Amino acid sequence: MKIAIIGAGYAGLSAAYDLAKAGHDVSIYEALGHVGGLAAGFKEPHWDSSVEAYYHHWFQSDQHMLGLIEELGLRQKVLFPRPLTVMLYQGKWYPFDSIPNALLYPGLGWGINKVRFGLVGLYLRLTNNWKPLEKVTVDAWMRKWAGEKVYSEMWEPLVVGKFGGKYAKQVNMAWMWARLKARTSRLGTYQGGFQTFSDDFAAILKQMGVKIRLNTPVSGITPTADGKLDLNLGAGGTIIYDQILATTSPGLLTRLAPSLPKDYLQGLLNLKSMGAVVLTMSIKHQLSKKGYYWFNMPKNAGFPFLALVEHTNYVSPEHFGGEHILYAGDYVDPDHEYFSLSKEELLERFIPAIQRINPDFSREWVINTWMHRTPYAQPVPFVNHSQNVPEIPTPIPGLYFASMSQVYPWDRGTNFAVEIGRKAARLMMARGK
Numbered sequence: 001m002k003i004a005i006i007g008a009g010y011a012g013l014s015a016a017y018d019l020a021k022a023g024h025d026v027s028i029y030e031a032l033g034h035v036g037g038l039a040a041g042f043k044e045p046h047w048d049s050s051v052e053a054y055y056h057h058w059f060q061s062d063q064h065m066l067g068l069i070e071e072l073g074l075r076q077k078v079l080f081p082r083p084l085t086v087m088l089y090q091g092k093w094y095p096f097d098s099i100p101n102a103l104l105y106p107g108l109g110w111g112i113n114k115v116r117f118g119l120v121g122l123y124l125r126l127t128n129n130w131k132p133l134e135k136v137t138v139d140a141w142m143r144k145w146a147g148e149k150v151y152s153e154m155w156e157p158l159v160v161g162k163f164g165g166k167y168a169k170q171v172n173m174a175w176m177w178a179r180l181k182a183r184t185s186r187l188g189t190y191q192g193g194f195q196t197f198s199d200d201f202a203a204i205l206k207q208m209g210v211k212i213r214l215n216t217p218v219s220g221i222t223p224t225a226d227g228k229l230d231l232n233l234g235a236g237g238t239i240i241y242d243q244i245l246a247t248t249s250p251g252l253l254t255r256l257a258p259s260l261p262k263d264y265l266q267g268l269l270n271l272k273s274m275g276a277v278v279l280t281m282s283i284k285h286q287l288s289k290k291g292y293y294w295f296n297m298p299k300n301a302g303f304p305f306l307a308l309v310e311h312t313n314y315v316s317p318e319h320f321g322g323e324h325i326l327y328a329g330d331y332v333d334p335d336h337e338y339f340s341l342s343k344e345e346l347l348e349r350f351i352p353a354i355q356r357i358n359p360d361f362s363r364e365w366v367i368n369t370w371m372h373r374t375p376y377a378q379p380v381p382f383v384n385h386s387q388n389v390p391e392i393p394t395p396i397p398g399l400y401f402a403s404m405s406q407v408y409p410w411d412r413g414t415n416f417a418v419e420i421g422r423k424a425a426r427l428m429m430a431r432g433k
């Protein structure tokens, strides 16, 4: 079959791998100048490693991602250090990346709240029965089972930080289950950064005959009278394919394929998501002298962003010419003012918060800054969300759709992008038989 894939993120690359392995003629169309999608990275000439536009790591439980890397023969390039994640309590930061550390965290005292926190965490780790959990919100379930104190101290800042005031009370409990279920303390990365992995993967695909067209945005998909699909490249003309897989956001698919049935289009538009804004800085000195990697920044303590990540407390600064790399990231609605501020304005807003981690930090520490923003970063799963997730095959024969919004009940992640990309490839090949 002649197949087009829209998007060179991990879903698109993974689908291409299986389709090309089975002998199909595959072309990937990517709007940007590089592969990797949301997991892409950038690099200064004097660095020997890339830094992700949006901080990324793998978990040891990421079986689809790690399995694929193994198949590609690249497993020896994956590293799993154990960096420290910390939580704030009364102005001090405490490690919070394992059950023993969580139990030592002073924020819950030593009585019933700690017991409830432990039992709820254990239950969510052990149960596989997420279906009943999607019928209720995180807010209602946690207040009932973990209690007001445990929820407001431990989980609510994360939910509010991720989904903002607009959606925090509407997110379903299966989302929280999925987060706790699929995470490990050791965090994985690739020698040279995620961009190096994406480039290694793309090089293998090219050897297999996959054509990767960068800087080539697709502007439309139209069914033809004889059951094929026309891929519209704007000024680049149109090309006919037997099947097309779109890995874009649901909103973009509605614009690419307006001939989809009205109710399907409406279903895509009903899927909500949060955007992300990440300011990355290269700085002269180490920020956290204790070597902390990930600071969970509670908004209710006045922090203007959700996560402060000192990447070089995870990957050595020697890979960045001795510079230290810091990310400050937040999830915000696409109409939030962070989408219109310049990176200098954002830095000015963020400096006082960074000084709360290390009072010595100042503008003079900053060597360079980069800002990355995306309106589609984190799908929002409402109650009974499973009923709203679109199937991978769309109502247009031969057109398939695999996005972050469909990896439910899992929270979006590269592992699940690989899983859904490979699932889409299987479905496409089954239809083609």
Ligand SMILES: Cc1cc2nc3c(=O)[nH]c(=O)nc-3n(C[C@H](O)[C@H](O)[C@H](O)COP(=O)(O)OP(=O)(O)OC[C@H]3O[C@@H](n4cnc5c(N)ncnc54)[C@H](O)[C@@H]3O)c2cc1C
Binding pocket: 006, 007, 008, 009, 010, 011, 012, 029, 030, 031, 032, 036, 037, 038, 039, 054, 055, 056, 057, 058, 216, 217, 218, 219, 247, 248, 249, 252, 276, 278, 329, 376, 377, 378, 402, 403, 404, 412, 413, 414, 415, 417
């Ligand atoms: C802030 C942040 C932190 C994250 N942290 C982690 C993490 O630590 N670990 C982890 O595993 N995951 C993480 N993720 C999630 C992970 O990045 C995604 O789940 C994954 O990359 C999604 O892959 P995808 O292929 O589904 O989509 P994408 O990566 O979004 O790929 C879609 C591609 O389609 C292209 N495209 C769009 N429109 C067109 C068009 N018209 N024509 C051609 N191409 C087009 C886009 O440019 C893009 O390259 C994070 C995401 C964010 C935003």
